[in-house]
Amino acid sequence: MKQNSSLNYKIAMTGIFSALSILLSFTPLGYIQLGTAISITLMHIPVILVTVIAGIVPGIAVGLVFGLSSLIRTVMSGAAAGPFFLNPLVSVVPRMLFPVAVWAVFSLLNAIPRFPKIISASVAAAAGTFIHTVLVMGAIFLLYQDIFMGMIRGAIEKLGFTSGSISGGKAFLAVIATTMITNGFLEILAAVILTAAVTGSIYAANSRKSKISKLE
DSSP: OHHHHHHHHHHHHHHHHHHHHHHHHHSGGGEEEETTTEEEEOTTHHHHHHHHHHOHHHHHHHHHHHHHHHHHHHHHHOGGGOGGGGSHHHHTHHHHHHHHHHHHHHHHHHTSTTOOHHHHHHHHHHHHHHHHHHHHHHHHHHHSHHHHHHHHHHHHHTTTOOGGGOSHHHHHHHHHHHHIIIIIHHHHHHHHHHHHHHHHHHHHHHHHHHHHHHHO
């Protein structure tokens, strides 16, 4: 009975967060616009939440939905809006892989006796957001290095890199640094705040139910 209940719970969470992921992908709700230059994406957060709430399999499933939504959105809006994301190796695969990192960090911290689950979830959210960025940017960099570097050369040179030094590992680190400076840290902050709020509410509700059941 417990196994069926757990399976039903995971299926329900997968459905709920898949629907939320689709909603964020196809509406402006998936972005927070700060001024004209900075946009914070929230579309990876449902994947993080379902991973820490329901486990790695629902996380990968919702990551697949997130990736497919990104791919379909790119097709619908035209390749010019995000040509790299027409490739499933960029739009889908990284979104299925980063919940594995979220789950690993969350599980590792939960193995520490009396370590608060909310902190575990928050740290996992921060790590997951960063790893999501690295995986997506890394896929673009590996598959479309020449095109990508041509598009962002000016931004990277503002960080102090000369044209001759923009190659290989240094170039990729410069790309990640640029992403973190522009919107990466804000995306991490948003993921941590929302994850802490949602998981805190769920853990508190579960704790109250547990106390009530003991009294009964």
